[in-house]
Amino acid sequence: MTVDETPILVDPEVTTPVTPHRRREWGEVVILYGLSIGLALGISAALVAFTGGSWREVFSAIVEGSLTRPGRWGKTLAQSAPLLLVAVGTIVTTRSGLVNIGQEGQLLMGATAAAFVATRLGGPGPVLLVGALVAGAAAGGLWAALAALMRYWRKVPEVISTLLMVFIAFSLTGYLLSSKSLLLDRDPARANRSVTSGQVPSDVRLPTIRLFGNEFHSGVLIALATALLLAYLLGRTVWGFRVRMLGHNPRAAQRAGVDEARSGTLAMATSGALSGLAGAVMLTGGVANYRLTPGFSNNVGWEGLLVALLARASALLAIPMALLFGGLRTGSGFLASTGVERKIVDVVQALLVLALLVPPAVLYVRQRRRALAATRDRT
Amino acid sequence: MGDFLGAVGDVLTSSTFYASAARLSALLMFAAVGELVAERAGTLNISVEGMFLSGAFASALGYHLTGSVVLGLVVGIAGGLLIAALQANLSHRLPADQFVVGLTLNVLVVGLAAFLDSNIKPVVEAASVLEIPLLSDIPLIGPALFGQTWPVYLIYPLVPAIGWLLYRTRWGLEVRAVGENPQSADVSGIHVNKRRRQSIYVSGLAAGLAGGVFVLGLIGSFDVGMVGGRGFVAIAAVIFGGWTVKGTVAGSLLFGVADSFRFTLPSLGYQVNPNLLAAMPYILTLAVMMFFAYRSRQPRALAQPFIRGLR
Numbered sequence: 001m002t003v004d005e006t007p008i009l010v011d012p013e014v015t016t017p018v019t020p021h022r023r024r025e026w027g028e029v030v031i032l033y034g035l036s037i038g039l040a041l042g043i044s045a046a047l048v049a050f051t052g053g054s055w056r057e058v059f060s061a062i063v064e065g066s067l068t069r070p071g072r073w074g075k076t077l078a079q080s081a082p083l084l085l086v087a088v089g090t091i092v093t094t095r096s097g098l099v100n101i102g103q104e105g106q107l108l109m110g111a112t113a114a115a116f117v118a119t120r121l122g123g124p125g126p127v128l129l130v131g132a133l134v135a136g137a138a139a140g141g142l143w144a145a146l147a148a149l150m151r152y153w154r155k156v157p158e159v160i161s162t163l164l165m166v167f168i169a170f171s172l173t174g175y176l177l178s179s180k181s182l183l184l185d186r187d188p189a190r191a192n193r194s195v196t197s198g199q200v201p202s203d204v205r206l207p208t209i210r211l212f213g214n215e216f217h218s219g220v221l222i223a224l225a226t227a228l229l230l231a232y233l234l235g236r237t238v239w240g241f242r243v244r245m246l247g248h249n250p251r252a253a254q255r256a257g258v259d260e261a262r263s264g265t266l267a268m269a270t271s272g273a274l275s276g277l278a279g280a281v282m283l284t285g286g287v288a289n290y291r292l293t294p295g296f297s298n299n300v301g302w303e304g305l306l307v308a309l310l311a312r313a314s315a316l317l318a319i320p321m322a323l324l325f326g327g328l329r330t331g332s333g334f335l336a337s338t339g340v341e342r343k344i345v346d347v348v349q350a351l352l353v354l355a356l357l358v359p360p361a362v363l364y365v366r367q368r369r370r371a372l373a374a375t376r377d378r379t
Numbered sequence: 380m381g382d383f384l385g386a387v388g389d390v391l392t393s394s395t396f397y398a399s400a401a402r403l404s405a406l407l408m409f410a411a412v413g414e415l416v417a418e419r420a421g422t423l424n425i426s427v428e429g430m431f432l433s434g435a436f437a438s439a440l441g442y443h444l445t446g447s448v449v450l451g452l453v454v455g456i457a458g459g460l461l462i463a464a465l466q467a468n469l470s471h472r473l474p475a476d477q478f479v480v481g482l483t484l485n486v487l488v489v490g491l492a493a494f495l496d497s498n499i500k501p502v503v504e505a506a507s508v509l510e511i512p513l514l515s516d517i518p519l520i521g522p523a524l525f526g527q528t529w530p531v532y533l534i535y536p537l538v539p540a541i542g543w544l545l546y547r548t549r550w551g552l553e554v555r556a557v558g559e560n561p562q563s564a565d566v567s568g569i570h571v572n573k574r575r576r577q578s579i580y581v582s583g584l585a586a587g588l589a590g591g592v593f594v595l596g597l598i599g600s601f602d603v604g605m606v607g608g609r610g611f612v613a614i615a616a617v618i619f620g621g622w623t624v625k626g627t628v629a630g631s632l633l634f635g636v637a638d639s640f641r642f643t644l645p646s647l648g649y650q651v652n653p654n655l656l657a658a659m660p661y662i663l664t665l666a667v668m669m670f671f672a673y674r675s676r677q678p679r680a681l682a683q684p685f686i687r688g689l690r
Binding site for chain 2: 047150154156160163170171175303305347349350353354364365
């Protein structure tokens, strides 16, 4: 460690921030984002046109289906809630410098635990509902904490372990849904071969909120409150400061008294818990007709991860991004009328993400190049 | 337990089991040896799943348009390379995060393949079976190793070629140096990100070929769900094999056998729960990483981006 302790002599002139071209940089930002988003939408439109559809119709179908038709924006809110929960959880790990890419599995484990509480335990409805949500969060948190444990105890990179555990979660849920003594529906009238859990009883479901002719489950409020709470926790509390310090420089954080293993595991568990909560909210909020199915998570975990990436580690920015993705999801339901395969929405989403990834990367490269040129001029 | 042993015995004497295990292992091996090159260069190339599916769809399309298996495979390779080009340039020319890019590409390929498949509906036929005389008459393993459709045999030259490339060429040495210590490699005049991009192209080529062999050599049709996580199993095989060619081949064989158990047991009349077998590759890989970490050392710069001057 002696290398780190040697004092570094800094020329005060070199460290003064280089900001000569503020206006030009803003122009660059706008042009870059405009170009890359335009390119993404252009490719999508070309794909639609190539298959004989009309991109105008597709666009208006998505807007109608997610926003303007009666009752549709409530659906969009309901779709966005789990995406937001997953995204906010992901932001906690991103801030702590860990990479969690196992949200899909953590969400599924959360939904599975919630299904167990909601369909297999007895008790008064509200208690069971809270129990299901807590169980979901706990299951997701434990699933993620296992990955953190493997990282700090056996040095298994968390990127690999979280990814691999997604598929283990799928198998585990599939196994639990394979036998009536576990989670499979015990209803004798169950359609043969349908592999689902029992339905969540009506008093264990999230209460529905009605607003201006739109209906959505109260999980929307949970998600919104969680996002605001975590924005506060990350930005304004000692815990948040520890997490961010760990993300910026783990060695400095450790010198300052942050226990890397403990804080990292906590951050990972928080992230998993929010994904698990998202799963529980989906189940008690009516996804798949209040039943757990083997493919229950339906890419919400992956998409929530993308939302977090687009929000660039800001819990507040995650809110509009989650709404955008939720809207694309609900809007895709209206594409059937235009004769365009609804999978085009997945393509648009992915292209948009790629389009929003490129400008910051290009700006970073250009900024570095400029800074290097500036230091070269001085020497 | 006796029942279980009986089942295993039945499976081990069934020649269809050996044939399907060999096919599925070969399939994984194509993708895994390519992934091995990328990981030795220090990139955890998770878009291999997308490259696999892209190769599968592209080769179905190529066969649909040309009616030739060879051209189908070539188009399949091009499909894999297309995804590789995106991954390589976004994450190793521009500094976009490699996992973000990889996951997004996987989503993109699933959407794109489903969209195009429902519009074009390519018609595909499997390639002809090529039985190698004498060798394919060996009981049990003969038909498995020497009685397959001809694209499957491409794995026999591919594995030694990858081994030669990694361990017997200057390029391979540089790739391994880049994966171990990019700073030193950079100082010695190796273009770190260029080698990483090239290694991703190798991975895209192999994964695209895997997709092509899957469609044209094994199944003879295309379905969006056909790859279904096999790209991730290939990543698991590389890690399970401790980042060596031999280990990767062993991992692919083991996971291919597990895969074929899932299909063979029901056809022999046994009731099995497929979920545990499906999870086996992942559980085994995690166990190996946890308990044999001292034997299988990962490339030291694995999954760490390289930007000159930053550490």
